[in-house]
Structure formats: structure tokens, C-alpha cells
Amino acid sequence: MAKGEETRQFIIEKAAPIFNTKGIAATSMSDIMEATRLSKGSMYVHFENKDVLACAAVEHNMKLLSDRLQRVLSGHKTAEEQLLAYIDFFSDPNHPPVVGGCPLLNFGTEADDTNPIVKEKVNRAIKQGQELLSGIIEKGIANKEFRADWNPTDFATVLFAMLEGGHLMSRMSGNNDRMKVIGNSLKKMIEENRV
DSSP states (O other), rough: OOOOHHHHHHHHHHHHHHHHHOOEEEEEEEHHHHTOOOOOHHHHHHOOOOOHHHHHHHHHHHHHHHHHHHHHHOOOOOOOHHHHHHHOOOOOOSSEEESSOOHHHHHHHHHTTTTTTHHHEEEHHHHHHHHHHHHHHHHHHHTTTOOTTTTHHHHHHHHHHHHHHHHHHHHHHHHSSHHHHHHHHHHHHHHHOOO
């Protein structure tokens, strides 16, 4: 990696948790300069403005989340184990896998009316998440772990939405009680669809 690319990546890695914690609008370039200890001039050599840096930070946060989730899922063989591991991965929103909380929820909520580029990135990540889940269920149906009449797309939507809603509720209340209820309900639905 060339020196310029290393510096650019360094800036993104330092900026990503700040954007995910404070939000795009509330994060200033001076926040990033303080975290990186780089001058304003150095920042603008690599990013023409805050919006360009914010988009890179959004992508970095979502990739970080995805990579960590994939590592966890790859440790499980059966579709059922993977679904349960997926739920468990998101079971502690007050100690999330990515600093600041779920980047999809954080950036999606902020960008839905204000930033069409970030909105599209988040929407694409949501679709990928749902496709991952429905693919796991399809694998389970093919391997005769799950009932053939279980609708993978519908359950992927329900699971995804319930976990995101549970994340919000848990972060607002400061405890994971509601996420435990949601996790148990989802696990019961999975059990009900076993062969």
C-alpha cells in the first residue's frame, strides 16, 4: 500500500467510530483532525470534503460489521447454528460489535431524508443482510433441517427488522431486556420450523 493510501485508510479508520457515534451532521472535520492529529491541509489532500469522508466511514463501518459477523457465522456448520449465531451476535446492543452501535440503524436513520448516497449504501447493506439470512434458511431447507414450506424471504425480513428494532429499544433504555425477549422469540420461530 502506498504512503498516500495508508494515510487515507488511517483517516477512515479513525473517523469511522466518530461518525458512527456522533452522526454525520454532528461530526466536524476538527473532530477528525483531533483523532488523527493531522492538519486540515492533510485531511483535504485525501478527502475533498466531509461528505466524501463520511461516505468512506459509512462503508468502513458496514464492512467491519459484516466481516465480524462472517467470522462468527463461518464457525458454525448447520443452518440452524448459523441463524442462532446471527441472533446471538446482535444480542448485546449496549456493547455492540462496532463502536457506536449498528451502523445501518445509525446512518440509515440520519440519512433517510438528508443524504441519498448514504441512504443507498445502507439500503444495499440491508438487502445483503436479508439475502444472507434467506440464503442460510434456503440451505437449511435443502439440507432438511427446516420445513420445506418455511418462507426464507419473509423470515429474513422479520428477523432483520426485529433485531434492528430491538437494537434501538435497548440502546434507548440502556439495557438489553427487550433484546432478550426478541432473541428468544426469534429462536422459538426457528425451532417451530425445524423438521
